Amino acid sequence: MSIDASRIGAAIGRAAGAVQTLEQELNQADAKLGDGDTGSMLARVVGAMAQSGAADATDVSDAFGKLARAGMSATGSSLGTLISGAFLSLSKQTKGRATVDWSDLSRLLAIVLDGMIARGGASLGDKTVLDSVHALVLALADVSDGAQAATAARVSANDALHRYRDLPCRMGRAKFFGDKSVGLDDPGMLACAKLVDAVAGAETEFANITT
Amino acid sequence: MKKLINDPAHYVDEALDGLTLAFPSLVRDGAAGRVIRRTHPASRGKVGIATGGGFGHLPLFAGYVGCGLVDTCSVGNVFEGPNVDSCIEAIRLADGGRGVLRLYGNYGGDRMNFDMAGEMLEDEGIACTTVLGTDDIASGGPDQPARRRGVAGLIYAYKAAGAAARSGSDLDEVTRIAAKAVAATRTIGVGLAACRLPSAAKPSFDLGDDEIEMGIGIHGEPGIWRDKLRPADMIADEMVERLLADLPPAAGGEVSVLMNGLGATPMEELLILYRRVRAQLQGAGLTIVAPLVGNYVTSMEMQGASLSIFHLDAELKALLAAPADCPFWRVG
Structure with a gap:
């Protein structure tokens, strides 16, 4: 079973449900390194994406495009803009395709990552959401179905969060904290791990039930 | 910390309504009302200056829309960059046929959205340049201007570039002046x-x-x-x-x-x-x-x-x- 528009719509719906409970946790993580609004910003952005009608899109490209446009209207924050840009890249890459195979995800995300690096100006290793996406690119390289992809994604996003926790932030507002950021999670990486967990957790269960 | 507000979700829009009602020289524009522009725009033939940024810093950024200063301002949510739609609209509305200088503070979200807006406007033939405010010395060494944030000193760049644009200078010259003012x-x-x-x-x-x-x-x-x-x-x-x-x-x-x-x-x-x-x-x-x-x-x-x-x-x-x-x- 591959990825189609209704599956993308269901996934963003799960993310929107999860972000409500994550909002204050992410705000608190951000308060240590920024101004404490990452959770509220993401709740607004993911909520808008969930209302964008992605499930009813004509194909995957259209579904990703709806998510991108909803996100872009909801915020101009750096993290939110990077996420919207990622969906725009996915939309462009999947033009005309009704479905995407699980085995394509890594290659698609690699191009998304290149775009995020070019747009945001951060490098790999700066302790940002880019390092989470990079971990996903590597982990998803050899998957062939949804259950494998879900497990690989959850493990790798969580693993990236842990690996970077004790390194200093080198990008965005958090870079001004220098070594004081050691031991603190980057709010974008934390959000990525938690949202992947929410989206992929159900995906694993779904795969288990149907196979 | 007490605040005289209504629903936090309406904070920006209610304040912008108040701003334009209190100061009739300013008006809201754009599909979501997130551009502040001059009620009486400059006559065509002037280089436009578009600025923008997160909300919560008034009079910056929107309050400096006026004659001899900036022409338009895209307005984000509190402490969030302006979204790409408002940046596109701010650039379009600032355009008087001689190009637009994008002049704003050095923050990630603002940069990404103004850059994307510029790319999306390439087909419309509006010549754009960018100068970033980088006056905060606490955020980077003298050799790290890219690391320095834009703070209060941005209004001097508004003033100098706005005066140059008003005097009829072309886009290159207005851009040179803005960069010179930031550097000073x-x-x-x-x-x-x-x-x-x-x-x-x-x-x-x-x-x-x-x-x-x-x-x-x-x-x-x-x-x-x-x-x-x-x-x-x-x-x-x-x-x-x-x-x-x-x-x-x-x-x-x-x-x-x-x-x-x-x-x-x-x-x-x-x-x-x-x-x-x-x-x-x-x-x-x-x-x-x-x-x-x-x-x-x-x-x-x-x-x-x-x-x-x-x-x-x-x-x-x-x-x-x-x-x-x-x-x-x-x-x-």
Whole structure:
């Protein structure tokens, strides 16, 4: 079973449900390194994406495009803009395709990552959401179905969060904290791990039930 | 921290409604009403200047839309960059046929959205240039301008570039002037108490009741040191000393000074600081031209102040003195 528009719509719906409970946790993580609004910003952005009608899109490209446009209207924050840009890249890459195979995800995300690096100006290793996406690119390289992809994604996003926790932030507002950021999670990486967990957790269960 | 607000979700839009009702020279535009432009735009043939940024810093950014300053401003949510749609609209509405300078502070979200807006407008044939405000010396060394944030000193770049555009200069020249003004401006802030985002339960950072932070950013970004409160003169002395240790290459003998309040610091305290700043600068052999004291760039109810020094040559001095008119700054 591959990825189609209704599956993308269901996934963003799960993310929107999860972000409500994550909002204050992410705000608190951000308060240590920024101004404490990452959770509220993401709740607004993911909520808008969930209302964008992605499930009813004509194909995957259209579904990703709806998510991108909803996100872009909801915020101009750096993290939110990077996420919207990622969906725009996915939309462009999947033009005309009704479905995407699980085995394509890594290659698609690699191009998304290149775009995020070019747009945001951060490098790999700066302790940002880019390092989470990079971990996903590597982990998803050899998957062939949804259950494998879900497990690989959850493990790798969580693993990236842990690996970077004790390194200093080198990008965005958090870079001004220098070594004081050691031991603190980057709010974008934390959000990525938690949202992947929410989206992929159900995906694993779904795969288990149907196979 | 109490606030006179309604639903936090309506904070920006209600404040923008109030802004345009109180100051009829400004009007909301764009599909979501997130562009502030001049009610009576400049006649065609003038280089346009579009700015933008997160909300919560009034009079910056939207309050400097006016004659001899900036033409349009895209408005984000509180402390979030403006979205790409509002940036596209701000650039389009600023265009008078001779191109548009995008002039705004050096923050990630603002940069990404103005860059994307420029790419999306390429097909429309609007020539665009970019100059970023990078005046905050606490956020990077003199050799790291890309790391430096844009803070209160951005209004000097508005003033100089706005005057150049009004005089009929072309896009390259207006861009050169904006970059020159940014390069001639240095700012440092001091924070006494945090602000709270309307949607947040707690203040945006913790600062002890008896503590201050030197070098703090306008979103509470960490500064150079945090220590016990000390007398105003000692703070003023350190701010001047740090700014004069970071002189632009072409600094001469004349400066303008902006003694800016961050929102909740009273005019009296700004004036106490200013009198000492003036004495110190005169002691260093500098002459002060057209000083500004007041709330020009704020962070809602943040307590504290920033000091900006704008190093002048004959060209910048003339541009600073040229007529300009917006709700919060009038010259001539």
